[in-house]
Amino acid sequence: MDDLALARALHVLGVVIWIGGVSMATTIALPAVARGELGENRLKAFEAIERRFVWQARAAVIVVGLSGFYMTARLDLWSRFAEAESWWMTAMVGVWSLFALLLFVGEPLVLHRFFPIWASQRPRLAFAVLRLVHQVLLGLSLLTVLVAVAGSHGWRFT
Numbered sequence: 489m490d491d492l493a494l495a496r497a498l499h500v501l502g503v504v505i506w507i508g509g510v511s512m513a514t515t516i517a518l519p520a521v522a523r524g525e526l527g528e529n530r531l532k533a534f535e536a537i538e539r540r541f542v543w544q545a546r547a548a549v550i551v552v553g554l555s556g557f558y559m560t561a562r563l564d565l566w567s568r569f570a571e572a573e574s575w576w577m578t579a580m581v582g583v584w585s586l587f588a589l590l591l592f593v594g595e596p597l598v599l600h601r602f603f604p605i606w607a608s609q610r611p612r613l614a615f616a617v618l619r620l621v622h623q624v625l626l627g628l629s630l631l632t633v634l635v636a637v638a639g640s641h642g643w644r645f646t
Contacts, residue, residue, distance in 0.1 A: 495559050496559065498555045499555035502548040503633065506587070509548075510622065513538075514622040518622055519619065521533045531603075531608065549588055553584055556580065556584065565577070569581075576639035579632045583629055587625070
């Protein structure tokens with residue numbers, strides 16, 4: 489296997505783990521937590537799931553970022569970020585950047601400090617907002633995956 493094939497394989501594997509986990513959390517875990525199906529203490533149930541997945545998500549986001557950067561540099565694709573027909577590459581970097589910021593800054597510095605207080609004071613609202621944020625992130629992620637795969641295989645959107 490050559491270096492580009494390995495980079496692509498790692499990139500796709502990272503995306504599958506990362507976005508697949510977001511999908512599972514958004515469509516299965518968060519609704520079950522919000523309904524109390526995983527115990528009466530919703531915050532404890534959410535934290536148990538989040539604590540186990542966050543390291544997988546962080547590792548996957550790092551792999552996706554490094555492999556994406558490597559392929560862009562190795563193939564000298566920097567000019568594509570200035571081309572209108574390759575806007576999907578900018579979308580990939582945008583979604584990646586958003587998740588990197590959330591996973592490495594927002595989650596440890598904001599979510600862990602303020603969400604427990606909010607969830608204890610207004611649990612229905614807190615979990616509804618958490619679920620909505622996850623739904624928006626999942627929608628953006630899936631749309632980006634769709635257009636990136638189509639764009640990388642020659643489909644032109646302009």
